[in-house]
Amino acid sequence: MRPLILVSPSIAAAGVEMPDPSISVAGAYLDGILKAGGIPVSLPLVTELEAIADAVAQADGVLLTGGEDIEPTLHRSEVSEALRSTCFLDHPMRDAMELALIRETFRRRVPMFAICRGHQLVNVALGGSLYIDLPSEAPGNVQHNQVARRFEAVHPVRIEPGSLLETLAGGSELGVNSTHHQAVNQPAPGLRAVARADDGIVEAMEWDATAAAANGWFLSVQFHPERLAPTLPAHARLFSAFVDACRARPR
Ligand code: MN
Numbered sequence: 001m002r003p004l005i006l007v008s009p010s011i012a013a014a015g016v017e018m019p020d021p022s023i024s025v026a027g028a029y030l031d032g033i034l035k036a037g038g039i040p041v042s043l044p045l046v047t048e049l050e051a052i053a054d055a056v057a058q059a060d061g062v063l064l065t066g067g068e069d070i071e072p073t074l075h076r077s078e079v080s081e082a083l084r085s086t087c088f089l090d091h092p093m094r095d096a097m098e099l100a101l102i103r104e105t106f107r108r109r110v111p112m113f114a115i116c117r118g119h120q121l122v123n124v125a126l127g128g129s130l131y132i133d134l135p136s137e138a139p140g141n142v143q144h145n146q147v148a149r150r151f152e153a154v155h156p157v158r159i160e161p162g163s164l165l166e167t168l169a170g171g172s173e174l175g176v177n178s179t180h181h182q183a184v185n186q187p188a189p190g191l192r193a194v195a196r197a198d199d200g201i202v203e204a205m206e207w208d209a210t211a212a213a214a215n216g217w218f219l220s221v222q223f224h225p226e227r228l229a230p231t232l233p234a235h236a237r238l239f240s241a242f243v244d245a246c247r248a249r250p251r
Helices: 027-035 049-057 092-107 117-125 164-169 209-214 233-248
Strands: 004-007 010-012 022-024 039-042 061-064 112-115 155-159 173-176 191-196 202-207 218-221
Touching: 004 027, 010 092, 027 039, 027 233, 049 092, 061 092, 061 117, 061 233, 092 112, 092 117, 112 117, 112 233, 117 202, 117 218, 155 164, 155 202, 164 173, 164 191, 164 202, 164 218, 164 233, 202 209, 218 233
Parallel strands: 004 039, 004 061, 061 112, 112 218
Antiparallel strands: 010 022, 155 173, 155 191, 191 202, 202 218
């Protein structure tokens, strides 16, 4: 049987997409899972902890998708109005829903693949910090917000030797797309940066050696492999490795 993979959806307020609050998932995420041999299923619009726990208990893996910015006060106590005004925040329910999803997924050691906003939110969930506004807080020579070229590799990332990502990428460098306004600053305890852009921005994380022994399969990436997987095999391999881990996970 193909592994069942929970996918975190985008949330739209009443009147934005439909008359009621609604969820949606970009087809590229679903295709990435389907082509790798998994069955993607979207989490419903729910914050009830028990429902999220029951959903995770029946899943073989969890995919956190991309989205808008994360509420800054979730990881920083003092946030100026000027800094806050640079953010285009996601639906507040989404932060709560995904934080619960992340905690439950790790508690049960269910494999997790976290993309873009997901990569950042995992870092927040585990006690790491983010750049709230990358252009003003960490100005560098890499352009990280290239939405018009979201289906192309626009900047390289350098990959840590000995990491899972190095194996999947087939080398120490990978070309990635980049459509983010925020970024990981300090990786959370238990996580290590395994890829960085030329300006030092963290583009992927895995468990450190100690945490890896105690946890399930985990990879997070700041880029969008689901948009590159159809044309660049290295990006498709990230989905294959994730789905393989879901299939193999002890139950
Ligand atoms: Mn980037």
